[in-house]
Amino acid sequence: MNTSYPNLFVPGAGKSGTSALHEYLDQHPKIGMSSKKEPHYWTRLDFESLSQEQHQTYLSLFPDKSELEFKGESSTGYMLFPNFIERIQHQYSEVPKFIFLLRNPIDRCYSHYWWLRGMGSEKLPFKEAVLADFDVEPSPKTKLAEANYKSYFQYGLYAKWL
Structure with a gap:
């Protein structure tokens, strides 16, 4: 054990x-x-x-x-x-x-979007999806899956989270 x-x-x-x-x-x-x-x-x-x-x-x-x-x-x-x-x-x-692994926030956002598109969770074009989600902050009280793994922009604000 x-x-x-x-x-x-x-x-x-x-x-x-x-x-x-x-x-x-x-x-x-x-x-x-x-x-x-x-x-x-x-x-x-x-x-x-x-x-x-x-x-x-x-x-x-x-x-x-x-x-x-x-x-x-x-x-x-x-x-x-x-x-x-x-x-x-x-x-x-x-x-x-x-080990905090980071990536250029814009590249990370774009990759995040295409990951969700590939899973069928995102239907909007990139610009619309990011703007619709711009102010949505991830919350520790919400499971990522329940939030549909969104918050494209907020996830890239590394200084805020670190």
């Missing part, structure tokens, strides 16, 4: 290469990344009331190998959640490592 929490986090911006980095890190012999990318464990709305079984389910996402120096996970939603680092630090005696 795996009892150690991850000590490496990739909370970068969505559509910024976090999936590729997750895979590259997992190829390193001293790093074991979660089997599921984006578990969003530390930003769960019900985090304070998670059962021991739910904690163990999260821990089971990580390889249980003694030779690993780092166990990591990548969840882009962490960047938008103001308390995620505080929640994480309560589990550790040492400070975990964080």
Whole structure:
């Protein structure tokens, strides 16, 4: 049974290469990344009331190998959640490592739009979609899927989230 929490986090911006980095890190012999990318464990709305079984389910996402120096996970939603680092630090005696992966905000926005178009979640032309969504702020109280993964512009305001 795996009892150690991850000590490496990739909370970068969505559509910024976090999936590729997750895979590259997992190829390193001293790093074991979660089997599921984006578990969003530390930003769960019900985090304070998670059962021991739910904690163990999260821990089971990580390889249980003694030779690993780092166990990591990548969840882009962490960047938008103001308390995620505080929640994480309560589990550790040492400070975990964080890699914030960012991308040119305009390129990120355009990629985000085409990702949603490809999934069939966006029907509007690019300009209309961004303008319709311009002031919509992501909220830590709303699951990304419930918000249809939008907030094209707001996700690129990195200084606001970091």
